[in-house]
Amino acid sequence: MSIERLVVIGGDAAGMSAASQARRLKGPGELEIVAFERGHFTSFSACGIPYWVGGDVTERDDLIARTPEEHRERGIDVRLRTEVTEIDLAGRRVRARALDRGTESWTSYDKLVIATGARPIRPDMPGVDARGVHGVQNLDDGQALLDTLARARGKRAVVVGAGYIGVEMAEALIKRGYEVTVVNRGSEPMSTLDPDMGRLVHRALEGLGITLVNDTEVTAVRATQDGHVRAVVTEDAEYPADVVVLGIGVRPETGLAKAAGLPLGAHGGLLTDLAMRVRGPLADGTVWAGGDCVEVLDLVSGQERHIALGTHANKHGQVIGTNVGGGYATFPGVVGTAVSKVCDLEIARTGLREKDARRVGLQFEAVTIESTSRAGYYPGASPMTVKMLAERRTGRLLGVQIVGREGAAKRVDIAAVALTAGMTVEQMTALDLGYAPPFSPVWDPVLVAARKASAKVRDR
Template sequence: MVERIVVIGADAAGMSAASQALRTAAGRGRELEIVAVDRGRWTSYSACGIPYWVAGDVDGPDALIARTAEEHRANGIDVRLGTVAESVDLAAGTVEVAGIDDDRRERLGFDQLVLAIGAVPVRPDLPGIEARGIFGVQTLDDGAAVIDYLGIRKPRTAVVVGAGYIGLEMAEALVRRGMHVTVVEQEPEPMTTLDPDLGKSVRMAMIGMGIDVRTETGVEAFEAGGDGHVRRLVTESGEVDADVVVLGIGVRPASELASAAGLPLGAGGGIRVDDRLRVRGTENVWAAGDCVETFDRVRGAYVHVPLGTHANKQGRVLGTNLGGGDATFPGIVGTAVSKICDLEIARTGLREVDADAAGLEYVAVTIESTTRSGYYPGAEPLTVKVLAERPGGRLLGAQIVGKEDAAKRIDVLAMALWNEMTVMDVAMTDLSYAPPFSPVWDPVQIAARKAADKLT
């Protein structure tokens, strides 16, 4: 008997799940019919690449698409774009869908339902927020809208509200397009995924790049001109001219559809799933990607961390289970990297504020080093910060800020976190060395050694 699966969301998690389900089922002699619906115009794309499209580093949108709708259809998935899922009836096993640009309406029956509906940019409820030229950047459609606006309006001044990953990456993109860029952030320092001492380093680097950085500044309103396009922001410290505004204040799980269907949500608003990605309390509803909450192995708690790395892995796990296999998603440790111009930024695990909130006793150590041996041409400065639990020395988290070849060192510390290693373990790990690549003691090992010394 053919089993019908309806997938809501045709990006990383949804299409990874659909493709893996077909592969797994084929190996077990099962037959699946998969229908995937999405309100957008593209499938399986890299939203992380949008700032680099805006900056001109990559052509888009085609360069950012891993697999087109036509390719998915050729593989046996019925992909329906420009289609929004309006409601889910769990008792009847149906999804009501409608066309975005036409009068199409349909009730899709399902045996299994996959929710991969992603996240949406936070838009503050402020006067003037509906002015033209104010953009959130989450989907390829959002990126296309920004590109079109910049091409038509040719703005000279830009304001980025929020100094997280997307805010900094879009600030760089707009600087490189020749605009005067102001970044407005409520917190004392940018990049609140870092501790403030490393966040300060990011702020000073941004200022050195010619970006006007205004921290501890809240936005009160947006003002539009007579043509309805944004002209300025009103902040607590005065007005800021803006021909275009990018919102970089984070995203929230797109979980309204799940909530309306009576499915359980976590404290962060994401859908609650088990380690097989089945929605808790159900037998035939699954969810993955930016709409779910994920188990943090360091905190021992569920958190909402919307990243493409998680979405793709979760989609593969979910699809394996849908196809008749058995797979689990083991959780995350909170690893991420970013850059603004020539400054690389990386983090994994807990910040000091997280460790404090968890009631942990710890030591924190920050060291300065270089990306190569100091005498070797091209050596660049970097800062590494490490947190270790007291008294045993278990690594709790790490942060890195530096120039070229700094950020990917975080992966060593992420792997150590994953395996619950101590800082002394990290200090004595057999890492590679040659002057073109690192000092004889790699900076992550120097930081770990200093933390171990402080513990004793």
């Protein structure tokens, strides 16, 4: 019996989950696995980098789930510092360059997994390549930022962007003793929330001593004569900086796939079927893709979205590895659940924002309630704000946003399950949730919002 070869491009969550799952199902005598990774690490937690930079996680290696050596022990040929530069679909082979030696070679495949991830958005503006300007996407990026912080001439930092990465990095830099300014082109931080909920995050950032500049676009970065960043420039002002962190977001890393002629969606991500197999005749049923380089189905709006999260990437990898290994699995889609924090303020969202619902033509009712994390009389009860969107007429849950202290963020999981199940807000009011005074009021804040939304739908 001939041995098939699986080639994996990308050694983080999706790629190595796929490789590991395929190996569980097929041994080395049935399937050879070669994984190319252009960095120094495999299977690491990019989501943990802000906490490493901030000192909550003390060791870089704590963020590594499985080392290259551990993968090799399991029969996966991991080739570090090797970048795939071309995919030849017709010939079923990839060209790779050994970055430290500069040599190139072709490797054939029977099955191919594209898990190239996403890259930080780096705006095209003067000075953005100055030393001390950092994007943060992998462990090499995190180490480079820590090295800059260790030798910085001063303690002034500017974060460009106020999304998840921007907010988390701002907090990390505050913990490092930096004076932090966040420049945000939106009206409020956390554009994944509606502006009224983002305003709560705004107050929390200011409470940490962070200067937040909204409705402002960065136009240039200025450097010293020796090429190190010294300031960030906007149309109206200049903000001194000894270090700059770009937290503008990420784009799918799909240059290889595009050059090979594979189909991309509206957001630049690869398009796959439910089995995570790349669509189209060129892929010929032998190419899979997963992680931050793909677009996924939004189960609420019915449209394709690009969501860069490790939770999805690991699930994609499991699905791909199962199918490559001869089993059967599918990835049905997402509802857009995400959580974060600013100091002790927890931030969560799932489903659609108001502008998302409008964009896809949904009419809705929106309600916002104030409640507490525990019974009001129980020590430690803290305020919590819940916003809920329900479809007009049907009452179908469309989205939930939660901002509060301890116990706020993970409550969004209630809504995530309800969204996945297609529940109405009236059905949610009857959910049998756990209750005791140390954990929740008699009516959980999510259910209070559901009651209010249900009443508003009925009144309408």
